[in-house]
Amino acid sequence: MNCKSNTLRDAVVLALAVGAGGTATAAYAQESSNPTNLDRIEVTGSRIRGSEMETQQPIISLDRQTLEKQGFTSVADVLQNLTSAGSPAISRADALASGENVGGYYIDIRNLGAPRTLVLINGKRAGATTGGYQDLGQIPFSSIERIDILKDGASSIYGSDAIAGVVNIITRKRFDGAEAGAYFGQFSEGDSDTEQYWLTIGSQGERGGVTLSAEYYKQDPVFAKDRDFSAYGNAGPDYPGSGWSPVSYNGSWSGPCGPGGATTWCTLNQGGDPTNVADYHPITAAEYANSNQEMYLQTGIERKSLYVNANYDLTDTVVFNADMLYNERQTHQQIAGYPYQSGSFGTPLDADSAFNPVGRDVAFRRRLWEVPRTTDSSLKTLRFAPTISGAFQIGDHAWDWDVGALWNRNDTTKTGHGDASLIATEQALGPSFINGDGVAQCGTAANPIDLGSCRPWNPLLPYGVAGQGSLSDPDLQKFLFPYYTDTGRTKTTSYTANLSGSIVTLPAGDLGLAVGVEHREESGRFVPDAFNQSGQSTGLAATTTEGKYELDEIYLELNVPILADMAFAKELSLNVATRYSDYDNFGDTTNSKFGLVWRPIDGLLIRGTYAEGFRAPTIDNLYGGIGSSFESYVDPCGIGAPNSVNGNAACNAAGVPAGYVQLGQGLVPCTAYPCQTPDQFISGSNPNLLPEKSKSKTAGIVWSPQWVEGLDLSLDWYSYKITDAIISDSVDRILRDCYVLGNASRCDGITRAADGHISAMFYGLANLGELETEGYDFGVKYRLPEFGIGQFSIDWQTSYVSKYDEAGQDSDGNDIMIGRVGDAGYFRVRSNVGVDWSLGDFSVNYTARYYSGMKESCVTNRPCTDPDHYANGEPDPVRWTGSNTFHDLQVSWKAPWNATIAIGANNVFDHQGPIMFSSPNSDFAYYGGFDYSRFIYAKYVQRF
Incomplete structure (x- = not known):
């Protein structure tokens, strides 16, 4: 093995130390001098195949072995338990949620919103709803080889939506043999019966082969x-x-x-x-x-899925590969x-x-x-992604190319x-x-x-x-x-061509280049039932969402080695990428990224990135119909409301009686705020929206001390700023502008009944949002020497959020940034500690999931731990709750007949989180991202 290959191996090993469950799946892939080797690693976050770019950015890689040691049965559940994951976009405890996106499983990195995390399947986009949500539930768990999570902006590499990060799901290929499994579980209360069955078979010949994964999953609902x-x-x-x-x-x-x-x-x-x-x-x-x-x-869920990968060596240097996916998902609310x-x-x-x-x-x-x-x-997904790839040599420089297409169609039916x-x-x-x-x-x-x-x-x-x-x-x-x-259909069609390789050999190494083009078309339609469109039912009124757009993109990426094998510069390299995107609806945008890696000595790596990003408005943002909801808000014209302005000119002009008290459900006077309206409010889209913009920065250090074999340490700082964020122009913002600030133009969408209560209201979308977040990720991964009592390994990953601020207004209408750190779902600290022990055919995996304390605004007649709390110069009484830790345990045995038997429990000590009167991420007095109780399961896997 040459020195260059050793360097690559060490670099990748260091990079993977960042992630919880980081594995050596990619660590031993080496760049080959043989151009006919078409298996050079494709790095998530870079288009330069076989490059060392993954060392310049924080990446988590979860291999199949790591996934099997967890008691979770879907991609979404696994990712939701990463310390960098935000609150679930639509938790299964959001019983009152409605619309096209309900029933899906989504991932939100850094709490920046699920539509700002791009999901890929083998490097190509997953299909999205008209609202830009990409359902992780469509991917059969049994078909996954590994999951890469890039915790950094990557619009220069992948285009729109990659603001917070990228999840790339790599499926199994060139599988030879058969594997069947079954999984059964339920909560200790005896509900949420879960069953899962899967079969993976593959056959490989001299020039190609086929891998097939079939899966059935069902989980019964739980009653409140x-x-x-x-x-x-x-x-x-x-x-x-x-x-x-x-x-x-x-x-x-x-x-x-x-x-x-x-x-x-x-x-x-x-x-x-x-x-x-x-x-x-x-x-x-x-x-x-x-x-x-x-x-x-x-909610209850049932899923049937079939994944097929076929590949064939057309020549010694050209390969045809195709991924096919059919998924049928049904959820019940x-x-x-x-x-x-x-x-x-x-x-x-x-x-x-x-x-x-x-x-x-x-x-x-x-x-x-x-x-x-x-x-x-019901959601039915059909996906076909063919690719022809090849390799060639120019002098001593290897090049890779590929041309591919993607057709993804999601059909939705809601009854x-x-x-x-x-x-x-x-x-x-x-x-x-x-x-x-x-x-x-x-x-x-x-x-x-x-x-x-x-x-x-x-x-x-x-x-x-x-x-x-x-x-x-x-x-x-x-x-x-x-x-x-209600019926809906979304379609994604894309055509891509990519070329990557080394241009020239510089004193410090090869100058790597990747260039590519992409044409993509997105179309979507969601048609509510005629009753809902006409408003002739008690259901929430809604109208048709329908639209499409096209775009053309070109990108360029360079990986420039600056120094190598020098004192205090074992490696110094720069990565530069830029992407030009031309949309047929709003125009064009260019986004770039810069990454630097410095290895002063063996075992120590320092890295940093700066990235521009964007998220294009979705079909629903631009062409959505109207929707309705029963909003909770504070009417400033009511005398019981905080900072009431009852009796001022604006309230009087609206016909609000003196002494009016805001009316809630059943037209009963409100006693706590915010209070839910008894009438439906209407919201709508905006065809003039522009893209959201972002800037992200990371800086980190990865250290593998040579005197402690098997120990890897990492510390990464991150910072994101999003401007022109697409947000709903909130009810409270409009009411404040109208009645507190006296802006008459903001009163146009408000209708009041004779008794003074707001009987109807319209509010739409706008590029009004701004968001900033900053924090640190710390990782410790230690594989101890093997002892007579077995092999131990420890994986400790922690995320610390130092800032999470959203744009808002104070009581005087001044624009301010409102801090959210400590709110439910916006935890100051999340930390996972995993301990794995194995001895012969037996292994035990234990994980502790820690969440720091939460706060919520105090409400009348409820406990208030800090009534004198101030925020942004205003009274802001809050209630604090303590931290929470959930413990998971799995015990497994490798049977001599080539089978694995595992039993385990998630939340083994049956811990329950605190009562939260604000019902965060749920419709109940509980945070929707916490375990509901102890979940016990058994799993059997047979390999042939």
Whole structure:
């Protein structure tokens, strides 16, 4: 082995010391002088094949052996437990989340947002939704050879979206033999039953071969009622009833009832006659609805996937390779029945209804408890990525080339049930009578409506009580609750050509070059059901998203060796890359990157990078239709709101009464802020958006002390700044601009009802955001000498966030940067410690996952640990919670019949995180990124 190869090997070994689970998968790949060797390593983060560029930037590499030692069964779960991972983009505890992206699994590096982390499969883009989300769930776990995670900006190498970093999933190729496996697991409570089966087979001939991986995965949902932190409403077990909805499943109507006949919300006495006004009493808080009793804490999922790789040596120097993927994913959501409020839809119980107790139009509220809202989301992915690659020699310099294509199509179907048709409710609540057969019928005796066309509904009949017009009647349910179908399709098409090699040999080594071109087309469509588009259902209103764009790109990368084999300069090299991108919608952009590596002595490496990046607006950003949601906000015109301006000129001009208190769900006065609106607010896209821009910097040191064999240490500093970030122009920002700052132009999208509450609002997207984050990654990896009691290795990885600031405004409307470090999901410190022990055929893997404490804003009638806290010069009372550590353990045995048997548990000590009243990344009083309880599993792998 020559000196040059040794240098490369050592450099790669050092670079991989950065990552948790860093392996020698790439460490022993060497540059060959034989141009017919087509297996030179392709480095994530560089286009120069076989280069040492990975030493200039922080890369984590997880090989298959490392993946198998973990108790996770998907790419997303593995990546989510990296210390540099941010909060889950859409956690499975976001039960109320809706839209095209729900049901997918996404990765967010540095908390910069999932659409700002680029996902590649064998170096080519994964398909994305119209919102730019790239689903990691489409990749069968059994097909993965390794996962590379580049924690640095890489737009100069890969183009748009690679702002925070790049995840490159490398699949298995040239596999010869067969492997089958099964996995079973569940939470210690006995739910979330999980099963996974896989088969990988391959056959290799003299010139080519085929590798096939098939996988089936299913995990049952978990009900919120089965965990203490989610069973009792959104405030945890210590505050049962808190946050329960006044829109009860018992039903209530507005009128005088009970002693004194005061006007209030009236609900039926147990066993009472719903047509007799004397049988009603004022509803009490004990009769409010706990919607969590019907909701999923964790969505269910089922996945079927097939991956095929085929390769063939067309000549001694030209190879054809093709990747094919089919994936079918289904997820199931369930939330409580809709909180129907007649005033929101203008559908009172008609004065002539057979069920009306007072003979006048009656406003009512009724939780549609009998029919929970469900959404079944299906995603089908078809992917074909052929490539022809080759190698040639010019003098003493080896060159590699490839031309390839990618066709990726995602088809989405979402089927919803449980939202009522407003057309049907208007009919069912209209005039009705008891016919000669004693059956309630729509219409009047003189003009009846056939029961096949209309079913009358009694919304005042409580859940579980039989009778005419009961919502438990299957025929009434069929009439009121149709099935809704949303459909979508996104397509990615790209054509690429790349050339890399060495131009000339300089005194310090070869001058490496890579150049390439790419043409890419992105198109997408998401079409909500006609009911949702027309607004004729209780579901969130939405319209069609449809659009496409094309781009052409060219890039150039140079790796320049400056010094080598000198005193205090065993290596000094510079890497420069630039990429020009020309989009047919917003124009062009150029982004560059510079990297430097210095090895003063053997075993010590110092590196740094500076990168420009961008993220192009997505199809949904540009061409999306409108969407609706029930937003939580603070109305500055309400007297109970913090920093209220009730009575000022802007509030008076809007018709807000003096002494007005913000109204929340059920038009009940708010007692805690922010408070959720009782009405749907509308948001929309912006066709004039420009790309987001970023600048990132890293600097690090990697040290492998020669006097401690097997020890690698690394410390990396990082800094990101994103400008022109595409953000939703928030409700609170608009209200502050309108009413506090008196900017009348910002009031145009606000509509208020006669009582003063905001009944409708529109807000859109804009390039208004700015974000800065900074921190450190520290890694220790030590493989101890082998002892008689076995082989030990330790892997300790820590991420420390020193700054995470987002653009915001203070109470005076001044632009400020708001610090988020310490907020749930924005942990100051995340640290993983892994210890691996093996002796003969037995091995044990233990991991501790540490999260530092969290803070949240104090709310009324809840614990507040720091009421005197200030932020940005303003009072900001906060509640602090302590740190959390989850422990994982796996024990495995290699059986003599070429099988591996493993049992294990994630969160083996059944640790539960703290109650979080702000419900971060979930719809419950718990951080959505934490383990819900202990998960126990068993795994069997048979190799042939």
